[in-house]
Every structure is written in structure tokens, then in C-alpha cells.
Amino acid sequence: MTDVPAPASARPRRLIGNDTWVIARRGLLHMRRQPEALTDATIQPIMFVLLFAFVFGGAIAAPGGGSYKEFLMGGIFAQTIVFGAFGVALALANDRTNGAIDRFNSLPIARSTVLGGHAVASLLKSLLPIVLMSITGLIIGWRIHAGPAQALAAYALMIGFSFAMIWVGVLLGSLVSTPEAVQGIGFVVIFPLTFIASTFVPAHTLPEPLRTFAQWNPVSTLSASLRHLFGNPGGTLPPAGPWPSQHPIAYTLVWMAAIVLLCAPLAVRAYQRTIST
């Protein structure tokens, strides 16, 4: 080999962050070039907003007599954020089935780089649907009735929860071996989880035991927190009822922290185990 640059080992090691960003950039390119993935992140959330607003909007009354479209938005945001776990799980499962993980692991990079890159890409990807849904919501009549600080807090909460869901996705993508299996589990577990909640209807309209489940479901409290922070219908905190309903933000933050503290180490371990065999 004649056209030799200085061997890699002679170069100063750069920050792990640079390598992570290289992998993250790849993840973002993947989204742009995969029509299905792009659809999941763009058309699907917009479609959900429009469908629920116009199909169910006439039949479902928002609590407190407000606009159902405004009630809906907090729920749609929450559902889309939870669905975000799919994306990273699918990306990891794809990397494992097509051998990309082996390629990366034969390169002189830290073991955490690939996982970190996927996490960063997923977090950035999760911003796109949030922005698009906000715009769609504004067009159909959703408004932020609270101050800028509270609105910012709402968006920060969405990003924080997206971050937590990434680790659920990494865990799922590490435990399940194929992209098809990821989709199967996602549909059977995550999909119902977002419906047995106050996502689309007020929890008190559900029959027992679904009502209790919905009241303690973090998807409900995330929806309620967003409604509360945006000043939307359904955001008024009830004077009585289970603790999560009365303190949705605190309850949601506890879940966020618990998911990160529990899922992240488990996910990293599961991932390391799957790649080393």
C-alpha cells in the first residue's frame, strides 16, 4: 500500500463525541432516505391530528366544555413521543441484521459510540414530528393559552420524555432480534398503552379497571401535563382523585427518571451482550 496517510494510531484520539456525531449523522441520512421512516415521522402524526380532530371531534366532548381539538393536542403529542421508541429499536435491529454492527465493532471506536449515535439521531428525529404537529394544530385551531415560560416547559417535557423513550427503544431493539419482531411487539404492547389513557378521551369516561390503569398510565399524565402547561381543556388539575391526576407533571418526571435510570443500564447491557456473540 503506497498512498499511505499517517496510520490511525499515530493520530491523536479525538473526543468520543465526534465519533458519536458521525454515527448520528448516518442515522439522520437514513431517515431522509427511507420513505417509510420519514412517513412515520411526518405524515403519520399530521394524519392522526386531522383524523381525530375531524372524525371524533364532533362526538367526543372535551372536559369543561372546551374545544376537543385543543384537548386532543396534548394526547397526540404524548402518543407520538411514545411511538418514538419504535424508531430507535428498528434502527438497531436493522443494524444487527445487516451486519453494520460488526463493521462498527471492527473499527477503533469506543463501544458506546454506536449506541450514543443512535440515541442522538433519535432525539433529533423526534423534534420533527413535534414541530409538524404544532404547526398542524395551530392551523386547525389549537392555541397555547399559557405564558412563554410554561409553553417552553411543555416542549422541554416532550424532549425529555422522548429521551427516556429512546432507552426503551434501545432495550427493545437489543432484546428482539429482527425488525419484524420489533414491529410486532410495538403493536401489541406500545400501541394499546397509548390508548388506555387520557390520550384521546378523558380518563373518567373509561370503565373500570381501564379507568384506574389510565389514571396511573404515564401517557395520561404526560398528556395532562402538556394540556396543563399549554392552558388547554383537560389541563385543569382535579381537586380530588388519584395522586397522578392531581400532580401530573411530578408523576411524569418520576417516570421519566425511572425509565432512564432503569432502562438505560439494562439497555446498554442487553446491547453489549447481543453484539459480542
Added chain:
Amino acid sequence: MSEANAIEARGLVKRYGEKLALGGFDLDVPRGSVCALLGPNGAGKTTAVRLLTTLTAPDAGTARVAGADIRTDALGVRRAIGLAAQDATVDELLTGRENLAMIGELHQLGRRRARTRADELLERFSLADTGRKLVKDYSGGMRRRLDLAATLVAEPEVLFLDEPTTGLDPRARNELWEVLDRLVSEGATVLLTTQYLEEADRLADDIVVVDHGREIARGDASSLKRDVGGDQLHVICAREDDLPEAAALLERATGASASVDRSARSAAAPTAGGAATVAAFAGELAARGIAVEDLGLRQPTLDDVFLTLTGLPPEDAAVLADARRPEEALR
């Protein structure tokens, strides 16, 4: 560790559950030489490559690659190697250029240098025209060339090529062989795995025949072929009636006993005589008016090697080995 060896493995053992994928494997690959691991599916070739490239850890044994210990200095190994895994693991959703540039950046070349390097390699592997197309639109041969280019991004000391031509059509295989020839003539150290004796013969200085996770023979192509019995002179007669006479002539020409397959109207016998023997034999056949459908020298195949070394044809060996290696079936 002798400085002359780029790869030195001693007693490598790897189990997957109950199954023994590698059972005490030794290997010496001198710097600047090409070594082929030859064996059927499931023989342990890929496992050996995975251990030596630090993708998985051995249960016992030790190895040094480019002077770095695979157990204690994985990063040192990875800085010195390039790996082309079995199914051309280039990224389908990136362009050829993006694939190479990404790997360059992960080798700490820096963004600009990584891009220049990508362009150099695309040029060298005749991919310059398609460098800005997505890899999912590449042919199998183009993917393999890109995969090979990807292993060269950081000028590795040792190349690992796991079945580099499996799944390629003959033309693409020939093209890839030419690329590999060039690499080898430039002094690269290469460990390749293959199921084809022809490929090992063409590319490698040393051939290690692997079966059931163990080395069963070692040598250069000619010595292995000598073990197996060398070239075979074979003839297929147009008429079955001519076969006994043709077989007799064949035995006289080669001085060895011929094996006759009546249903295929064919006879074959080992020979070391090369073209002269073929010409003499062809002359005899023509002189007696024996019409021939096919006539020529046939190199021993992997089948012959396995038949001789293990007493089992490779299919059976592979079936046995697959039964012992469930994780291969999962891939």
C-alpha cells in the same frame, strides 16, 4: 511474538453453548503473505475471523494481530486491521462515497482527509462514476468492491476477508480477484476464508484446511493437491461403446488406473504430465476414431480435498458442522 508474523494464534477455543465452533486453533501468518482458511460452511472459518478481529472473545487461547493482543488490546488490533465480513456490510442507504468517508472519520482521519481518501479509493476500485449513488442500487460485484475499499480506508496492516467472492457471478468474481491480486502484489497481509480451492490456490501463499473447528491440513496449493492426487485427466466419450477402449488408452497415457463412470460415459485418471499428456492422449483417441464430448485436465476441487482428508464429501461435513453450529443458521 515474532516480528515476522502479522497474525499469531495459539490454541484458540470458542464455544457457542454446547457447540464447539473452534477447538484449539493455531495460525501463523507471516507479514506480507496471504493465508486462506479453506473449508465448508460451519467449519469454523468465520469464528476464527471473528476472534482475530475482536468481534467476539475466545474461551481459551491467545492471539496477536499486528503485535496487539486480541484479549487485552482490542483497540490496538482494530486500529491495525480492515475487515470485510461475509455479506458485504456496506450501508445501503448511504452513497459509496459516504460509506467510505464515514469509516475514514471513525478511523480519526478528519472529515476533509476522509473525503479525499474516499475519492481515491472509489477511483482505485472503479467506482468513481457510481460513488454518489446509493449503495442499494449497486450490483453484487460493486458492493463487494466497495466493501473491500472500506477495509482499506485506514491503510490497515492486516486485512481479513471473510468469503470475499461468495454469491458473486463468475465475471464479478474474476474482477474481484484481479483487485485482490493487485493488493497482494503491493504487499498487504491478508487472511481470507473461502470454500473454493481454486480461489485459495489463486490468491494464497498458504492454505489451511479447516473442518469441525480444527486444522486438518496445511500447505501451499501444490502440496495440498499432491496430497489429494494432483490434476485429473478426464474424458467423456460420445458413444458408450468406446468407453472401455478410451479408458485403456487413458491408463496407458497417465500410467495410473482410471476410474470409469459408465452412466456418464466418462473416465478419469490422475496425472502429473500436464499438456503433453493431454496432447498425446488426444492424438491416440483421434487415431482410433473415438469421438469425444469432453476432454481435459481437471483440478482437484474442495470435494476431492475433503474426500481425501476426511473421507467425507464437504456437504456431509457441512451438514454435520451446521448441526453443531446453530448460531450460523440464525444469521
